[in-house]
Every structure is written in C-alpha cells, then in structure tokens.
Amino acid sequence: MPKYIVRYGIMRSIGVMASRNDIVYRRSMEVIVRTDRGIEVGQVLCEATEDALSHLDQPATGHVIREVSNEDVASIDGIDGGRKNKLAICQKHIESLKLDMKLVDVEQLFGGERLVVFYLSEDRVDFRELVKLLASEFQTRIEMRQIGVRDEAKLLADYGDCGKPVCCNSHLIQMPPVSMKMAKLQKATLDPTKISGRCGRLKCCLRYEFDTYESIQKQLPRVGAHIVTRDGKAKVLSQQIISEQLLIEMEDHRRIVIDASDVLTVVKQSSVGGQGKAKQEPKKSPAREGGASVQENNVAVVEEGVNPKPTETGERTADAKGDKPPRAKRRQRKRGGRNKKPPEGGGGEEK
Numbered sequence: 001m002p003k004y005i006v007r008y009g010i011m012r013s014i015g016v017m018a019s020r021n022d023i024v025y026r027r028s029m030e031v032i033v034r035t036d037r038g039i040e041v042g043q044v045l046c047e048a049t050e051d052a053l054s055h056l057d058q059p060a061t062g063h064v065i066r067e068v069s070n071e072d073v074a075s076i077d078g079i080d081g082g083r084k085n086k087l088a089i090c091q092k093h094i095e096s097l098k099l100d101m102k103l104v105d106v107e108q109l110f111g112g113e114r115l116v117v118f119y120l121s122e123d124r125v126d127f128r129e130l131v132k133l134l135a136s137e138f139q140t141r142i143e144m145r146q147i148g149v150r151d152e153a154k155l156l157a158d159y160g161d162c163g164k165p166v167c168c169n170s171h172l173i174q175m176p177p178v179s180m181k182m183a184k185l186q187k188a189t190l191d192p193t194k195i196s197g198r199c200g201r202l203k204c205c206l207r208y209e210f211d212t213y214e215s216i217q218k219q220l221p222r223v224g225a226h227i228v229t230r231d232g233k234a235k236v237l238s239q240q241i242i243s244e245q246l247l248i249e250m251e252d253h254r255r256i257v258i259d260a261s262d263v264l265t266v267v268k269q270s271s272v273g274g275q276g277k278a279k280q281e282p283k284k285s286p287a288r289e290g291g292a293s294v295q296e297n298n299v300a301v302v303e304e305g306v307n308p309k310p311t312e313t314g315e316r317t318a319d320a321k322g323d324k325p326p327r328a329k330r331r332q333r334k335r336g337g338r339n340k341k342p343p344e345g346g347g348g349e350e351k
Contacts (some may be wrong), residue, residue: 004064005052006033008042010107010116010155014173015060016048023067032110035060039111041068041076057174072110079108086138090117093133101125104147105155114141121146150175153199156327160197167204178202182210185217185241216241220260223302226268229258233267 006017015034025031025044033042042064046052053059068076086106093308096101102120109116115138119125127144134142147155154168168175183206197203217239221227225236227248234248237255244260266297 003048005045005048005056005059006042006062006064006183007045008033008035008040009037010105011151012154012169013060014045015042015057015062016056017042017055017062017064019064025064025067032068032072033062034065035062038109038113039065041110042070076110079110083108086115089137091132093130093137096131097133099125099127099130101127104152112140116142116143116145118145118147118151119147120152126350149199150201153197156232157198160203162205166198167293168199176204176207178204178207182206185213187241213241216244220244220246221263221266222269227263228265228267229262230264282294 001018001020002022002024003016003018007013008015015033017031019025027044027046029044031038031042031044044064083106086108087103090106091103094101099322100123104118104120106118107116115134117134125146131142131144150168153166157166157169160166164170164325178201180190180202183190183202186206186209188195188206195203195206220239220241221236223236223238226237227234229248232251234244234250237249238247240246240257245257246260246263247255247257249255260345
C-alpha cells in the first residue's frame with residue numbers, strides 16, 4: 001500500500017496518507033483525504049520514503065480517497081465563496097454576546113463534518129452560548145480553536161519583506177524559537193521594524209543560519225585576542241563570521257582584514273563577551289608558569305616572556321608569615337589591658 005506526504009487544511013498541516021489503490025499520485029496533485037477531523041482537501045508533496053519521514057515529527061495519519069474531480073472543484077469553490085458570510089455571522093454573534101475575543105478566520109471542512117473557528121484571546125473565554133448559536137445557524141459541529149499571533153500570520157499573511165510568500169504559510173510546520181541573540185550574531189540591524197515579520201515577532205528566517213554562524217564563530221579567535229600572523233603579532237578587533245575573516249590591528253597600529261587561515265598562533269585568548277567588555281583573566285597557578293602551554297577554552301595559550309619566579313620569593317613569604325604570632329595570641333594581646341575589669345577581691349594586674 002503506497003503512502004504519500006500530504007499537506008491539508010487551512011493551517012497547512014502535514015500528514016502521512018496511505019492510498020487504498022494502486023493509483024500513483026504525483027507531486028502537487030489535489031486529492032481528497034480522510035483525516036481524524038473528517039473529509040478534507042489536500043495536496044500531495046512527495047512519496048513517504050524513509051528519508052522524507054525522518055524530517056517529520058509525529059505526523060498525522062489518514063487515507064487518500066481519490067483525486068479531486070471537476071464536481072469536487074465546484075464544491076470547493078462554493079465553500080470558499082461562503083467563508084465571508086460565515087465570518088460575518090460569527091462576528092455578529094460575538095459582538096451580541098460581548099465576548100472578549102478576536103475572530104481570525106473560519107474553516108469549513110470539505111465533507112461538512114465541522115466548522116472550525118479560529119480566534120485570538122489573552123484570557124479564557126466562555127463561548128458555550130456562542131457554540132450553541134453557531135451550531136443552530138450552520139447545522140454542523142462547531143470547533144473553537146484559540147491561536148497565537150504567529151498562527152494568525154500563517155492564516156492571513158501573504159508575502160514577506162523578501163518578496164516571497166511568508167515561510168509560515170509555505171513550508172514551516174512548527175514555529176522555531178527566535179531570539180535577539182541570533183540577530184546580533186548575524187550582524188543584522190536591530191531595528192524592530194526591519195527584523196520583525198508580519199506577525200510582529202522576530203522573523204523566523206533569523207533561525208535558519210544561526211547554527212552555522214555559531215559553529216564558525218567557535219573556530220575563530222575571539223575579539224580582543226592576541227594572535228601571531230605571517231606579518232607579525234596583532235590583536236583581533238572584530239570578526240566577519242560568514243566569510244571567516246578577521247579585522248586585526250598590527251603592532252604598528254595598521255588595521256587590515258585577514259583570513260582566519262592566516263592565523264598561526266593564538267598567543268593570548270581574550271575573554272571578551274558579546275558587548276566588547278573584557279573579563280578579568282583567572283590567575284595562573286605556579287605549575288602553569290615558565291612558558292608552559294595552558295589549555296583554556298579549547299585554545300592553546302602560550303605565555304611568552306614570562307620567567308619563572310625564584311623560589312626565594314615563596315620562602316621569604318613563608319618566613320614572613322612564620323614570624324607573626326598565631327592569630328589567637330594576637331587577639332589576646334590586642335584585648336589585654338583594655339577596658340578589662342579587675343577581678344573581685346582586689347586582684348592584681350594581669351600579666
């Protein structure tokens with residue numbers, strides 16, 4: 001029994017549909033499928049091979065009934081044409097009941113089993129009376145589905161700033177988490193109007209190349225690190241991650257751009273954060289002194305020009321500490337003879 005990956009529904013869900021006959025369905029063919037919601041219209045994406053299934057996380061299952069016929073096309077056009085009327089009726093009942101919710105869209109299944117109402121709301125909404133009114137109005141099962149602003153863009157948005165259809169309405173199945181750190185690492189503008197999508201949140205495309213940027217950055221010397229190149233010693237001023245280049249300052253204060261492959265040695269790895277503020281370097285133990293190599297942050301750090309301290313310094317320090325009396329005796333001497341009451345009975349001075 002052949003299986004196909006099919007996109008169906010207004011939310012563009014993905015499911016694995018089995019065909020009950022030997023008909024071969026090609027990519028982009030419109031088909032009628034049976035899902036857990038009922039009879040719906042779907043689009044064939046590809047055959048359900050092992051490689052294709054490895055990219056899906058718990059997809060829905062169902063069956064392919066047949067290819068869309070001319071009669072089915074007429075029915076689909078009738079359902080789409082009546083959507084505006086259904087929206088108007090739903091909005092009228094919401095306003096009459098004074099419900100704190102925003103109506104986004106409605107979806108009538110091809111088989112007429114149910115009507116799905118998508119809405120936005122910050123709080124819980126008691127829509128039991130609304131469901132009764134809509135069920136009597138449309139004579140079908142009513143499903144209320146609360147969504148977020150990203151899902152709203154998935155339903156209503158058309159094109160993004162790149163000039164292509166928005167990702168959430170074309171190929172994204174799940175909305176990936178996006179943070180401002182991703183925009184900073186890719187040196188994107190931090191203007192909210194430039195990095196926000198149609199939903200008002202950070203663009204999903206900021207997530208696509210973040211792993212690559214992060215992997216390349218780990219292989220580059222940090223900003224503030226002292227390095228040795230073919231032309232001499234230098235200091236890293238900034239990184240150009242995607243091109244794997246560094247802006248460095250030479251000892252004669254010349255600033256040049258070099259490839260990361262031109263770095264021979266990292267003499268001193270700086271602990272510079274993303275904001276350009278250097279952190280205090282940890283103190284080195286005596287075992288690490290004397291020009292030995294120290295493994296820090298997966299980078300070999302070579303301390304040049306550091307002479308081992310003579311042992312006399314440590315001995316003098318120990319002797320100096322040894323000359324002082326114990327702490328308890330020092331405290332006793334400090335307190336002795338100060339504001340101390342004489343013992344009863346006219347005792348003598350404390351010795």
